[in-house]
Amino acid sequence: MPQPDRYVSVKIECHSKHLHDICVEVDRQVPPDLRCEPNAGPGYSRGGGSGGCSIPFSDELKETTMRELRDNFQGSKRRGYVLIHQ
Numbered sequence: 001m002p003q004p005d006r007y008v009s010v011k012i013e014c015h016s017k018h019l020h021d022i023c024v025e026v027d028r029q030v031p032p033d034l035r036c037e038p039n040a041g042p043g044y045s046r047g048g049g050s051g052g053c054s055i056p057f058s059d060e061l062k063e064t065t066m067r068e069l070r071d072n073f074q075g076s077k078r079r080g081y082v083l084i085h086q
């Protein structure tokens with residue numbers, strides 16, 4: 001069963017300076033401000049039209065997200081998402 005309180009709204013700034021919206025499942029609860037709607041599928045959704053961009057859909061992305069949550073929690077909460085620079 002998906003647990004919506006563990007899905008974090010993440011935006012990845014890729015090498016082309018787009019912001020890609022992604023929903024990442026993590027191992028801890030996240031505050032309502034930072035949650036996203038898990039789509040059907042393995043827990044990821046990607047923003048439209050991202051041809052040519054390589055986004056790390058992997059455990060690495062989850063690690064990075066959790067690290068950002070730890071290190072930059074207040075900033076992320078204020079934005080409403082976790083910002084990751086690739």
Ligand SMILES: [Zn+2]
Pocket residue numbers: 014015016017018019020050053
């Ligand atoms: Zn991109």
